[in-house]
Amino acid sequence: MIGLIGLGNMGLPMAGRLAAEGHPPRVFDRDPARRALAAAAGGQPVQSLADAAAPLVILSLPDDRAVASVLAGLLPVLPRGAVIADTSTIDPMAARRFCADCATAGVAYLDTPVSGGAAGAAAGTLAMMVGGDRAALGAVRPALSLIAARILHVGDTGAGQIAKLVNNLLVATHLVAAAEALRLGARAGVPPEALLPVINAASGRSAATEVNWPRWIASGTFDSGFSAGLMRKDISLAMELAATVAAPLDLCARAGAAWAAAAAPDDADFNHVPAQVFGA
Ligand code: NAD
Numbered sequence: 001m002i003g004l005i006g007l008g009n010m011g012l013p014m015a016g017r018l019a020a021e022g023h024p025p026r027v028f029d030r031d032p033a034r035r036a037l038a039a040a041a042g043g044q045p046v047q048s049l050a051d052a053a054a055p056l057v058i059l060s061l062p063d064d065r066a067v068a069s070v071l072a073g074l075l076p077v078l079p080r081g082a083v084i085a086d087t088s089t090i091d092p093m094a095a096r097r098f099c100a101d102c103a104t105a106g107v108a109y110l111d112t113p114v115s116g117g118a119a120g121a122a123a124g125t126l127a128m129m130v131g132g133d134r135a136a137l138g139a140v141r142p143a144l145s146l147i148a149a150r151i152l153h154v155g156d157t158g159a160g161q162i163a164k165l166v167n168n169l170l171v172a173t174h175l176v177a178a179a180e181a182l183r184l185g186a187r188a189g190v191p192p193e194a195l196l197p198v199i200n201a202a203s204g205r206s207a208a209t210e211v212n213w214p215r216w217i218a219s220g221t222f223d224s225g226f227s228a229g230l231m232r233k234d235i236s237l238a239m240e241l242a243a244t245v246a247a248p249l250d251l252c253a254r255a256g257a258a259w260a261a262a263a264a265p266d267d268a269d270f271n272h273v274p275a276q277v278f279g280a
Contacts, residue, residue, distance in 0.1 A: 004057070011060035096158045099111075110131065124148070175255075212271055
């Protein structure tokens with residue numbers, strides 16, 4: 001049995017995927033409307049955190065605070081030997097604290113942040129970056145493989161989150177850089193629709209030009225399922241980590257400032273930020 005807590009843009013398709021693969025999870029979200037959606041997707045909704053207890057509990061929560069609050073309700077009722085796979089993107093230091101709290105309760109905690117978005121969660125093709133005990137990962141790897149096509153053990157607790165923050169800082173920076181470069185081309189007379197096939201056949205390409213621009217920006221759909229607010233959170237966490245370990249950031253910090261300054265509200269799709277940079 002799998003418990004799944006947090007049924008937002010990522011947790012909901014994870015629930016659907018697990019159910020479709022024959023493992024309908026016990027699903028909980030503090031928002032009853034999300035629980036109803038997860039039930040429609042094949043999950044088994046429960047009315048309290050405690051009822052979601054299971055040998056494997058997957059978390060998909062917005063931030064450290066939500067994870068702390070869920071663990072406070074869950075740890076007293078989880079069976080000893082249970083494993084928590086936390087797919088939320090959070091501070092690596094918080095992940096280490098959570099791991100220690102879980103160890104005291106006889107529970108293993110893995111930081112298992114993911115990349116691949118809502119579509120990847122629905123298709124079971126996420127990339128998962130894992131920090132923590134290898135034996136605990138071995139025990140739950142078959143279940144996690146139902147949602148993640150690539151599961152990469154990065155290192156000790158927190159290492160998965162560090163990898164995720166490095167990745168998303170690069171994504172945020174690539175998106176701003178691509179928007180500025182495309183704006184240059186457009187102002188010089190070559191619009192994105194002419195530039196993108198060239199860049200994507202050449203060495204300037206990135207996920208920003210290969211995926212974000214055609215799929216969500218040029219199309220005008222802006223429906224990636226990842227919000228500007230969550231990307232701003234990831235950038236802030238990456239900047240805090242950089243300060244903690246004294247790793248200077250210059251270019252990435254400027255890109256981060258562009259994300260902070262962009263008019264797109266936190267609940268807007270994150271692709272609005274590069275679109276606004278392009279249009280500025
Ligand atoms: P979301 O805001 O859409 O969903 C979060 C869900 O958690 C909401 O349904 C909310 O009601 C629920 N929740 C919040 N606090 C809770 C609590 N205390 N108890 C129970 N439920 C609670 O977020 P999301 O886009 O699904 O992202 C989830 C996590 O995954 C975030 O940490 C995000 O950074 C990360 N992530 C998101 C994406 C993406 O494409 N959306 C991709 C990779 C990683």
